[in-house]
Amino acid sequence: MTAGLIVEHLSVGYRGRTVLQSVDLPAVPSGSLVAVVGPNGAGKSTLLRALAGLVAAQGQVWLDGTDLQQLRLPERLQRVGYLPQALPQPTSLLAYEALLCAARAALPGSGRRQIETRIETRIETLVERLGLGALALRRIDELSGGQRQLLGLAQVLVREPALLLLDEPTSALDLRWQLRVLQGVRDLLSSRGGICLVALHDLNLALRLCDRMLVLGHGGVLAQGPPADIFTPALLRRAYGVQGRVERCSQGQQMVVVDHTLDDFDVADLR
Numbered sequence: 301m302t303a304g305l306i307v308e309h310l311s312v313g314y315r316g317r318t319v320l321q322s323v324d325l326p327a328v329p330s331g332s333l334v335a336v337v338g339p340n341g342a343g344k345s346t347l348l349r350a351l352a353g354l355v356a357a358q359g360q361v362w363l364d365g366t367d368l369q370q371l372r373l374p375e376r377l378q379r380v381g382y383l384p385q386a387l388p389q390p391t392s393l394l395a396y397e398a399l400l401c402a403a404r405a406a407l408p409g410s411g412r413r414q415i416e417t418r419i420e421t422r423i424e425t426l427v428e429r430l431g432l433g434a435l436a437l438r439r440i441d442e443l444s445g446g447q448r449q450l451l452g453l454a455q456v457l458v459r460e461p462a463l464l465l466l467d468e469p470t471s472a473l474d475l476r477w478q479l480r481v482l483q484g485v486r487d488l489l490s491s492r493g494g495i496c497l498v499a500l501h502d503l504n505l506a507l508r509l510c511d512r513m514l515v516l517g518h519g520g521v522l523a524q525g526p527p528a529d530i531f532t533p534a535l536l537r538r539a540y541g542v543q544g545r546v547e548r549c550s551q552g553q554q555m556v557v558v559d560h561t562l563d564d565f566d567v568a569d570l571r
């Protein structure tokens with residue numbers, strides 16, 4: 301059995317229009333945090349939805365030796381946790397109750413003492429790790445946008461799937477929480493294994509915390525590999541149509557610096 305994630309010739313489209321053509325992801329080992337980046341409309345959400353089995357796709361998706369494409373959706377969703385861009389609905393449930401529902405769905409057979417204890421431990425560990433203690437007993441419809449995004453993420457993480465697919469999980473978060481959340485996901489992967497693909501627009505966050513990067517554009521993969529290796533001025537030009545570079549700040553951290561947009565550059569228009 302090959303551990304980790306392998307994607308082979310994955311093609312996805314909507315109503316006959318191909319969005320991603322033959323995407324390959326060679327052996328991503330357990331413990332990896334992979335940033336999926338690229339311009340608006342490049343297909344980041346489409347890729348994550350296709351890997352989750354929520355949109356029809358051709359090709360193979362191997363997770364720890366099993367081709368997910370051959371599984372029925374409920375079986376697939378036991379192994380895959382998908383966080384959409386949309387925030388959780390504002391309902392009158394408490395945040396803790398929402399976490400309880402999510403954890404119960406992943407550990408069926410509730411009522412037995414052993415399972416109840418495992419569910420409680422999972423929730424308590426996660427709430428502590430992400431620093432969500434202050435939210436646990438608040439109603440979801442009284443949370444701010446960022447707080448609801450944190451809750452949505454926690455609902456996916458508490459299920460402890462082997463493959464996490466997070467679509468812009470930090471878009472509503474402030475600077476501190478963006479770092480804290482991605483660092484929290486990293487720590488989780490290090491401690492319990494699993495793989496996370498995270499769609500991000502913030503390239504600096506990706507450079508700082510992700511092991512590898514998948515750059516989408518023009519209907520397929522423009523580049524993939526360790527962030528520091530692939531982020532060249534040529535790639536920034538090709539993917540985003542900007543003049544930019546990766547610089548090291550005084551603390552040693554790498555950062556993308558954009559000088560200006562290239563108006564006459566042949567970057568794909570919004571499709």
Ligand SMILES: Nc1ncnc2c1ncn2[C@@H]1O[C@H](COP(=O)(O)OP(=O)(O)OP(=O)(O)O)[C@@H](O)[C@H]1O
Pocket residue numbers: 314315319338339340341342343344345346347571
């Ligand atoms: N349900 C759908 N039906 C038809 N076309 C769709 C659908 N969802 C997305 N698309 C199209 O597929 C392409 C890729 O969209 P997708 O949302 O995957 O891009 P993205 O890289 O996540 O973009 P963004 O950065 O703007 O969120 C776009 O051209 C979009 O218009």
